[in-house]
Amino acid sequence: MAQFLSTYFLVLISAQLVKSSGVFELKVHSFTTSNSSVCKHNRDCDVFFHVCLSYTQDVISYRLGCSNGTGVSVTFSTGQSFISTCAPISVPFNLRQQGTVSVIIQAWDAESSNEQPTENLNNIGHFATKINLTNSQKWSQHVHLGEQSELRLSYRVVCNKFYYGDDCLSFCRSRDDVFGHFTCDNAGNIICLPGWKGEECKEAICSSGCREEHGYCEAPGQCKCFEGWQGPHCDECRRYPACVHGTCEHPWQCNCEEGWGGLFCDMDLNV
Known part of the structure; x- marks a missing residue:
């Protein structure tokens, strides 16, 4: 028995x-x-x-x-x-x-x-x-x-x-994968690993100076540009294709320099 x-x-x-x-x-x-x-x-x-x-x-x-x-x-x-x-x-x-x-x-x-x-x-x-x-x-x-x-x-x-908390009902398990990049403190709070941010630490922190309105990153320290932008910090616009003597303030512009005209700014107005 x-x-x-x-x-x-x-x-x-x-x-x-x-x-x-x-x-x-x-x-x-x-x-x-x-x-x-x-x-x-x-x-x-x-x-x-x-x-x-x-x-x-x-x-x-x-x-x-x-x-x-x-x-x-x-x-x-x-x-x-x-x-x-x-x-x-x-x-x-x-x-x-x-x-x-x-x-x-x-x-x-x-x-x-x-x-x-x-x-x-x-x-x-x-x-x-x-x-x-x-x-x-x-x-x-x-x-x-x-x-x-x-x-x-x-x-x-x-x-x-x-498990954490007075009632042992708060769950926190350290991870470093697609579902989050964090550790847990003694109270069960999420602490993001270096280079990550957000509620569940899924958002990578881009390289210093990266214009996040013009670029993004998939891993910490990156700075990948959206279409129409370029440069190490994604702060340089791309000119209209074939633009010769022109500049841009926004993507795909071709603002002719002084003395030049035409769709591609390739006509010398001084001739």
Whole structure:
């Protein structure tokens, strides 16, 4: 039975990891119980903890396979009291609303013997409280007292990779491709790479002096001219084709210099 539950919890956690934006981490520091039914055979006594996050208003409500987030610890071989040094229990979640959620922690003991190879699960502790799910690197310390047990723990909320904000719902992932050229700061804000600008850093910054009304760039440092303009900075107009002794102020003009006339400014008026 214990093996079935562990497998069941692992399947749930794997499914949650796909869609989760944050992780609720809980450390069990110590657990003490006066329950006489714990480890009554005094051999092969294993204890593990199941943690559930729930958005229900009733903090006592609990159903196996909590859909809002669930996690299970490793199994400890122990007696009626122990101090834990194991890694935190991780509960993936998607915070759908800021504020308070219910945390339900259940302690289980699984006993087996050579005469009875099947395992029996006994609930030896039930703790429920409400917390504020807010992203923080600091651990909050708590002591929970049950009818026959005491649980000392700490918890924190951390965002998954690429997620930011108090609610872990702001997504930012550095990239340098056609969809954007940027990195992310510690708050998840987009920071354009050198040579790029715009809301998603898709616009290249042209070379210094480039007349952007007459030219453009596809990569940083370029200055490609629109039709009718030329020069390193795209600030020189192109004359009408075949214009000989003329100038232009706008593309395709042929304004004759003094002493010249005709469509192409090729007629000497002094002759």
